[in-house]
Amino acid sequence: MTQTVQLDAENPFATPSALPFQLPPFGDVREEHFLPAFEAGMAEQLAEVQAITANTEAPTFANTVEALERSGQLLERTAAVFFTLSSGDATPGIDAIEAEIGPRLTAHEDSITLNRALFARIQSVYDAREEAELTDEQRFLVEKLHRNASLAGAGLDDASSARLRELNSRLAELEVQFDQKLQADSNALALVVDSAEELAGLDESAISAASAAAEARGLTGKYLISLVLFTGHPLLSTLTNRETRRKLFEASSARGSRGGDHDTRATALEMVRVRAERARLLGFENHAEAAAAKSTAGSASAIRARLEQLSTPAAANARREQEVLQATIDAEQAAIGEPSFALEPWDWAFYTEKVRARDYAVDTSQMRPFFEANAVLENGVFYAANQLFGVTFTHRPELRGHHADAVVYEVSNEDGTEVGLFSLDLYTRDSKRGGAWMNSVIQQNRLLGEPTVVLNTLNVPKPAEGSPTLLTFDEVETLFHEFGHALHGLFALVDYPSLGGTNVPRDFVEYPSQVNEMWMLWPEVLRTYAKHHETGEPLSEELVERLLDSASFNEGFGTSEYLAASVIDLEWHSLSPEEAAEVSDVEAFEQQVLQRYGLDLPAVPPRYTLPYFQHIFAGGYSAGYYGYIWSEVLDAATVDWFAEQAELDGGLRAAGEKFRRSILEPGGSRDAMSLVVDLLGGPAPIEPLLKRRGLQ
Numbered sequence: 001m002t003q004t005v006q007l008d009a010e011n012p013f014a015t016p017s018a019l020p021f022q023l024p025p026f027g028d029v030r031e032e033h034f035l036p037a038f039e040a041g042m043a044e045q046l047a048e049v050q051a052i053t054a055n056t057e058a059p060t061f062a063n064t065v066e067a068l069e070r071s072g073q074l075l076e077r078t079a080a081v082f083f084t085l086s087s088g089d090a091t092p093g094i095d096a097i098e099a100e101i102g103p104r105l106t107a108h109e110d111s112i113t114l115n116r117a118l119f120a121r122i123q124s125v126y127d128a129r130e131e132a133e134l135t136d137e138q139r140f141l142v143e144k145l146h147r148n149a150s151l152a153g154a155g156l157d158d159a160s161s162a163r164l165r166e167l168n169s170r171l172a173e174l175e176v177q178f179d180q181k182l183q184a185d186s187n188a189l190a191l192v193v194d195s196a197e198e199l200a201g202l203d204e205s206a207i208s209a210a211s212a213a214a215e216a217r218g219l220t221g222k223y224l225i226s227l228v229l230f231t232g233h234p235l236l237s238t239l240t241n242r243e244t245r246r247k248l249f250e251a252s253s254a255r256g257s258r259g260g261d262h263d264t265r266a267t268a269l270e271m272v273r274v275r276a277e278r279a280r281l282l283g284f285e286n287h288a289e290a291a292a293a294k295s296t297a298g299s300a301s302a303i304r305a306r307l308e309q310l311s312t313p314a315a316a317n318a319r320r321e322q323e324v325l326q327a328t329i330d331a332e333q334a335a336i337g338e339p340s341f342a343l344e345p346w347d348w349a350f351y352t353e354k355v356r357a358r359d360y361a362v363d364t365s366q367m368r369p370f371f372e373a374n375a376v377l378e379n380g381v382f383y384a385a386n387q388l389f390g391v392t393f394t395h396r397p398e399l400r401g402h403h404a405d406a407v408v409y410e411v412s413n414e415d416g417t418e419v420g421l422f423s424l425d426l427y428t429r430d431s432k433r434g435g436a437w438m439n440s441v442i443q444q445n446r447l448l449g450e451p452t453v454v455l456n457t458l459n460v461p462k463p464a465e466g467s468p469t470l471l472t473f474d475e476v477e478t479l480f481h482e483f484g485h486a487l488h489g490l491f492a493l494v495d496y497p498s499l500g501g502t503n504v505p506r507d508f509v510e511y512p513s514q515v516n517e518m519w520m521l522w523p524e525v526l527r528t529y530a531k532h533h534e535t536g537e538p539l540s541e542e543l544v545e546r547l548l549d550s551a552s553f554n555e556g557f558g559t560s561e562y563l564a565a566s567v568i569d570l571e572w573h574s575l576s577p578e579e580a581a582e583v584s585d586v587e588a589f590e591q592q593v594l595q596r597y598g599l600d601l602p603a604v605p606p607r608y609t610l611p612y613f614q615h616i617f618a619g620g621y622s623a624g625y626y627g628y629i630w631s632e633v634l635d636a637a638t639v640d641w642f643a644e645q646a647e648l649d650g651g652l653r654a655a656g657e658k659f660r661r662s663i664l665e666p667g668g669s670r671d672a673m674s675l676v677v678d679l680l681g682g683p684a685p686i687e688p689l690l691k692r693r694g695l696q
């Protein structure tokens, strides 16, 4: 039995917002509003689900699937505001609410997904979907709902269901264990050196930071360098002392595999076995197949084929790069009359920087005075969107975002009709988590007649009062990238809330945002926004040319180390439970995998290996690390398509319109790969990616 909790009418979540575009009334929300609204919201949704399952009429799309899509509106309103604040402006009070409500929300969602009676109704709507008169979107929704519930185990019998719960809770424990062991070993392996000379090559601020870090551990007078997540440490490119480089690299690669309490290998191997058993319980051959069922790739063999296709040219390119680096070492050693030495993995980044400085002198820091934030936003990001889609942006200073720094714009179509609200929260602060992201505050859908409100968040240091905000090259790229996600949300045009905007598979979601990065250096866009903030002088085109020329530099290395980690992830998760139980030598298994793909390059180690592969053992990316390059194939093909279309009669405006209708408007309401076929007239070719990464 569920009890309906009545929410105080004074609570701002009690009714939909009356502000333009249902913008949440951020100014009226106080911390004490959240818990009662969450509780009432969960109770309301449980009552709604109970009404669906108690219905004595035969299950139909309308009385089951559509009714489910209508449920949980109060919870949705509350969660959208809460998670906007918990990521963008968290107070200790918000953190405490999150710790309390997080597990309860997960349990609430599980209680709906794994509800037997509800799943039985979804199953019968699913079985009758071909005979029922459904729109394409309705059929797609039924199939998605059915698939997600099946993959979560909703259709299992009692015994299997009990075993699934055991496996899931064991995996949750192992994930925490892996994370804690890895963290402990990373701390234990941080590099400690006795003298500043050993850190030659680092600038003063890095050396004093290393001294302070040692001090903080009670190692007064010494210097400490912490390890980063991936194999290659960023400081390897600048440390001139070869012995220090070797120690840093070896510490990094040793994490989780030294025996003792911090060894992660047994934990990770058990996770591999448990995931394989869980996949079998759900009717799949292995975990990679189960994960692929929700992706655009569709199957592990499709992923394997793509990785095989890329690994040979990437490895060949890395070998060519290695020859250039070796020649550089030989020449340098000869010049000082010393014997030469063979390039080792800890030398790669160091000599790469020398070659880059010699052959491709590009200093992107010179560009900063040309990247004033407001000009980048209005004359760059918005200008490109206007050229492509005809949309215009009106600043609405009277509308309050979730923080005083968040600016709000109204977005309109060329014919004046409404698109939605876009908000940007640019500046870093202590209450904001790191990184950059987009979130849908209100997700467009016709079912509930809801509009669109999207938010982009970045972490740009705030300048002193009265000084302009000058962005770095990377920050400009991030702004274009995140705005690509924002467009995905803004242009959504679907019937059902769970299908709009960025509700797409994990290996597809980065595609529109990666494409939008292309406009940053598109000559006409660049000329419009990149002007010196004091003199108005345009950015040197020659500098941009040199930058474009250097784009595929060192891509053999970058692609190979990434692919090596991707195939390691894929092959660990392609084992059956029996095969997984037989593997005991982690290093030998991975070496065999790398050999099979032609990626066994001693000087180019994988970006991650099992003992410290946090993405796949504690980060939700298991059997999914390939996704970055999967969506980049689509991105590169679409960038080439735009360049071709720009030359045609309709120019960019017609191409933009087609991109909007084919990719952005449908969001997750249709099969993702069919959207790409709709745009490009066929599957995305791989050649544009090979060209971009210098892999032809």
Ligand SMILES: [Zn+2]
Residues within 6 Å of the ligand: 481, 482, 485, 510, 513
């Ligand atoms: Zn992104």
